[in-house]
Amino acid sequence: MPNNNKELILSAPLSGPVLTLANVPDAVFASGAMGDGIAIDPLNDTLYAPCAGEVIHVARSGHAVTLRADNGAELLLHLGLDTVELQGEGFSMLVKEGARVSNGQPLLRYDVDKVALRCKSLVSLLVITNGEHFQARPITLKGVKVGEPLLHVVAKTPAETQDEEQAVGIEVFGQVRIAHRGGLHARPAALIRQTAQGFKSRSQLHFQGKTASCDSVMGMMGLAITEQAEVHVSCRGSDAEAALHALLSTLSTALAEEAHAVAPAVKAQHRSAEAGVLHGVCAAPGLVAGPLVRLDGIQLPEDAGRHNVEEQRQQLNSALGHVRREIQLTLENAKARRHRDEEAIFSAHLALLEDPILLDAAHLAIDQGSAASHAWSRSIDVQCKVLQQLGSTLLAERANDLRDLRQRVLRVLLGEAWQFDVPAGAIVAAQELTPSELLQLCAQGVAGVCMVEGGATSHVAILARGKGLPCLVALGDALLVQTPGQSVVLDADGGRLELAPTAERLAQVQQEQRRRATQHAQQEALAHTSAHTRDGVNIEVAANVASRSDAAQALASGADGVGLLRTEFLFVDRHTAPDEEEQRQAYQAVLDAMGDKPVIIRTIDVGGDKQLDYLPLPAEANPVLGLRGIRLAQLRPELLDQQLRALLQTRPLQRCRILLPMVTEVDELLHIRQRLDTLASELGLSERPQLGVMIEVPAAALLAEQLAEHADFLSIGTNDLSQYTLAMDRDHAGLAARVDALHPALLRLIAQTCAGAAKHGRWVGVCGALACDPLATPVLIGLGVRELSVSPPQIAEIKARVRQLDTVKCACLSAELLNLGSAAAVRRACHQHWPLG
Incomplete structure (x- = not known):
């Protein structure tokens, strides 16, 4: 096995401005699904080797090459985005697989004008594809010239002995069809991560030429794996067979609540105009009236800069620990009450809170001078954009779980009160509520909730139905310009928010609520007697x-x-x-x-x-x-x-x-x-x-x-x-x-x-x-x-x-x-x- 404890300095393979992966205009690379690394917007026409090593792969279309450095790090050098579609036009590969190259040796040349006109972007990547063993630390985030120091590569913890135990074990492969409704979104990804962590072996998912570690929820979500897609799984280590068996089972078994999933999520939509009424989609049924109260998300103050990096790291870690304990308590309460939906949702939140992609991005931003609050917020925002760009409505909805974590951690960092100033019986209006916010509002006795965005399959919708809280989603931007405190009628059954109900209509709603309650009680009282029709048929x-x-x-x-x-x-x-x-x-x-x-x-x-x-x-x-x-x-x-x-x-x-x-x-x-x-x-x-x-x-x-x-x-x-x-x-x-x-x-x-x-x-x-x-x-x-x-x-x-x-x-x-x-x-x-x- 290569000595992966040996540190390595990678030199710039191209000349040009340097970008972090999070700023790369490509969802897969930006999500970290391919691995950790750096990007350059090139100004020259030749890609050079960032270190000495062996060429282990050359793309048939000539746009990418992979090296194995002497310390074992595997480095993907990918010129441009979506350049595989050019099928080699404009590229000249200068090396072959198996060749030994020296630091600074030319690897490929390309026609700048031809490629730039036909690809999405010339932004080029240097990615460590076996990042489970290595960590990349940027040396500079400014412009570089070919050969200048760019990345510091060091071995990751755990210790080398643990890595060797995993690496010397057998490697096994399997293939499975994804059973989870909507594909690999947050909760199934968290379940896969939990399964993988029960074994010593290193496990990865492979889909359409991309790879993600089973240790990273964000990495797996970044693969954009759809429902019923065929996915390959690899496990390497002393217990690889058992790990593979468990992962294949987890991937092919849908979550329990998915069998009862309701209609797919929808974006805000406008139906035929009706004066004084906003139309939306029913996420949880019910009919209620009450004062409209608007909830706004946390607004960050201006970042003054000049922070002590170590202090900011400690503040973030302390806040993450606080929120982790909060979620753990919520999880234990859900288990005690056998609320499976809540348990699944907050288990996923716990996994996301420990996700290396989120944490590494936040820590890197702190190292670059950001306050802990801004670093955490930016890390979440980047991943939300990734999910929204993947083309899956369900995955875009799952970004709401990330926003939930953003809010919770920021409340701790900024010292904002967890309790909302919302009276019992109110109807809450928001851009989009998070699961923890909904539980808090339920505890405060609100009558119903309505949102600009959201969908009927979201975690908030699942919780609202479980709590019996009327919920209307996809009402559109007009919701947030309504006068706070005005009386409204939330008719979730009919998908309507009535903005100016008359006194007669409000009395009608109260009467209907009393009638439903009485009817339900009468039905329950006769539930144990036989059901005969009026003409005596049982x-x-x-x-x-x-x-x-x-x-x-x-x-x-x-x-x-x-x-x-x-x-x-x-x-x-x-x-x-x-x-x-x-x-x-x-x-x-x-x-x-x-x-x-x-x-x-x-x-x-x-x-x-x-x-x-x-x-x-x-x-x-x-x-x-x-x-x-x-x-x-x-x-x-x-x-x-x-x-x-x-x-x-x-x-x-x-x-x-x-x-x-x-x-x-x-x-x-x-x-x-x-x-x-x-x-x-x-x-x-x-x-x-x-x-x-x-x-x-x-x-x-x-x-x-x-x-x-x-x-x-x-x-x-x-x-x-x-x-x-x-x-x-x-x-x-x-x-x-x-x-x-x-x-x-x-x-x-x-x-x-x-x-x-x-x-x-x-x-x-x-x-x-x-x-x-x-x-x-x-x-x-x-x-x-x-x-x-x-x-x-x-x-x-x-x-x-x-x-x-x-x-x-x-x-x-x-x-x-x-x-x-x-x-x-x-x-x-x-x-x-x-x-x-």
Whole structure:
């Protein structure tokens, strides 16, 4: 191994003004994703070697060359930005790979005029690509001439012995498809960092020719890795295999709350003008009135300069430590209250607070004479710009997490009070609130919040929904010119901020709030009684659950049973499959938690885009059309056999119902029924559990009559049925709002399913998102659905909705809806026939 303790002075490879990487007009280089280093805006036409070393890589397009210095530092010299697109035109490479070069030796020449006219910028980079071992300290930030001292390269801590332990270990590689919604933004990046830090090995992500250390959240975010992108992972060290396995699992497993993510973020937009009303996007529902109070961000005083560098470093480190302890306390409180969203958000904040890219930039600015406050603020601002330039709306939103840290640290440095001067019951207006600010405002009892910017997927939106705080975002700049203290109405449900409500309107809002509170209390009081329509038809309202604790909550909320137990919770986030006994205990625990209520347990539905570490499957171009559900069971029958044996050993067996996902033809059902009979006989059982089929592909809906002949019940999964019928990915940012299960085509498939089941006396349930929509309840009942499975908090509301309906009237009106031309038309008709509230 090279002696990387040997210090190295790099000379200027070009002549011209010197820039820090943070000021380079390129998001990837400025973010530090490629490594630490320096930049020069060149005035000459030749690139020279900054030190003696070996040429280890020459770009085919002739615009870049990489050297390995004698101390082991690997130096990328990159001439210009976006010059790879010139495909070598205007460049003449003067060295070859493997060649030994001396300090000051010419490496490449270029045609200044030709290249300058065709590339983004001539600004050129000198970057240490193996920066995990080395640190670059600028010697000058002024103009240089070729050969003048430019960078001081020293070995990084930890000590050489630790570096050697990592480097002498094996290096392993893996490839994975990113599962996180929106790609690698702050929270998944923080989780990856946390995973990597649990091992001694050095781990890196590689994407589209760029590399980032798994130690740096900002570096990973700077790669701009999109959802479902293929990423390469490398790990080198004594525990490289284990590290790689853990990282691949983390990268391929979406965060829990992403499964319930709402519509994508949007920029401020203006809808049709309406006097006295600002229109925005609902981030958290509700209707409130109160005085409008504006919150402004911290404004820094002028930096007087002439600071003691060591004092400023100490002030920043002290402030960072103070904020770190604050966040840690918030994190512990969130864990104690089992608030998973808060826990995930502030874990990411803690990781960002320790990010080397942010800290190094701030310390460099202090070394150059800035006050700690200005250095920290500038470091954050640069990274926010990086995220906003990466072309991802979600990543741009995550810049708000960085601004949160900016505010918190500045409050400590400047001594500003943490408490806001906001009265209880106020409606807060701000450019964009941060997560910690929202929690503080909640604690002070504000009635609602509204913002100029922001989006419905932001961390603030997630927290607001969890706190039940009405929140409106993307209202535009007009919000901040409103008179402070004026009474306003925040109608988040309707996406409206009413600026000049009359006394009559304010009284109406108060009355509506009282009505909603009373209605909610009445619904909860009847949650544990059966839901019968006005003409006496019983509709079971069950719960969708994923664990024993979910089931306990469902029973406490009044569920008539479990309409869908997703068994994937047993199989993911682990390195080996659960054995038969572990599965039996888990299923039995759910049955026990539900008292005497029935429990429908869906067999494993993984594959495609939901990969298991211990079940390697080929990557698929269209995962939702690939090896999913019952198709995977056909490929690996031992997995399903083990699960069926575990289910057959639960007691009492008559309360256990088995549901098969992704069935498309009768033979699949007959095969599983035969396996179930065989396994039951092997166990000496005479009793058989009910066996049902999920209707989630159009083929199953069209064959419902044939399937119902051999199934005990049918359960419609409207989420998948919608996207397969409409040919629209329900996770696609631009199409998600159009994937509406009230589309007439979907309703026709539901009607055909119910009609086919009725011919064999089978009942039909709905366990998809449509069951949770009160507007859809009368339509589903009218089409013949007799069981609705919803999230536990919605049980009381849906039961109350059922009790308002007459099945005969629902059937007549629902039949008419099948002839409408769009989901929007169906929704309008539903509001007219069965108004909510």
